[in-house]
Amino acid sequence: PLIPSLAGLPQTWLLGSSPNGSNLAAGLGIGYTFAGFINPAGAAPALRHYRTQFQPQGFGLTSPRAILAVNVTVAETSAQAQRLVGSAKAFYARLRRSGGGAQLPAADEAARELTITEREQPTSIVDGQWPQFVAGSPAEVRATLEQMIELSGADELMVQNLIADPDDRRHSHTLLAEMFGL
Numbered sequence: 001p002l003i004p005s006l007a008g009l010p011q012t013w014l015l016g017s018s019p020n021g022s023n024l025a026a027g028l029g030i031g032y033t034f035a036g037f038i039n040p041a042g043a044a045p046a047l048r049h050y051r052t053q054f055q056p057q058g059f060g061l062t063s064p065r066a067i068l069a070v071n072v073t074v075a076e077t078s079a080q081a082q083r084l085v086g087s088a089k090a091f092y093a094r095l096r097r098s099g100g101g102a103q104l105p106a107a108d109e110a111a112r113e114l115t116i117t118e119r120e121q122p123t124s125i126v127d128g129q130w131p132q133f134v135a136g137s138p139a140e141v142r143a144t145l146e147q148m149i150e151l152s153g154a155d156e157l158m159v160q161n162l163i164a165d166p167d168d169r170r171h172s173h174t175l176l177a178e179m180f181g182l
Helices: 019-028 040-053 078-098 107-113 138-152 166-179
Strands: 013-016 031-035 066-074 133-136 156-160
Touching: 013 019, 019 031, 019 040, 031 040, 040 066, 040 138, 066 078, 066 138, 066 166, 078 107, 078 133, 078 138, 133 138, 138 166
Parallel strands: 013 031, 031 066, 066 133, 066 156
Antiparallel strands: none
């Protein structure tokens, strides 16, 4: 065996951010993870499509398994979360402007360089549009994530965050775990 401590073969999964990935994963009968932090508008349609088109192939899964990957920032208050998620917003803005090689800025640095439009980018579902970054108080984040899970049919969430300060990042993870009883 490849890894003696593993009872069987590891599952094969595909990470995608477009409808093409959902077609491929469904056709191969493997798990599918959608990068909602890259293409939030495409997440629910792609994950639903994957479920309806899934075909077991005998070497993968017998039924569809879908993960929704989202960028999540949780803080005690919505205002604190908006400050912290500024690092992620500024990082992606830097990537768009430079084409690559961006560094993650601290929250205060991010606040100084974000445009008003970037700063005010929604962090919850507004008029049916999914956010690139989910941020808020525990209750706000939970409501948004539960709505995303319901609309997409995801079996699991995978959390990415770009909180610059390690203590704030750990606290966000603690609040997220407490929200879901983990």
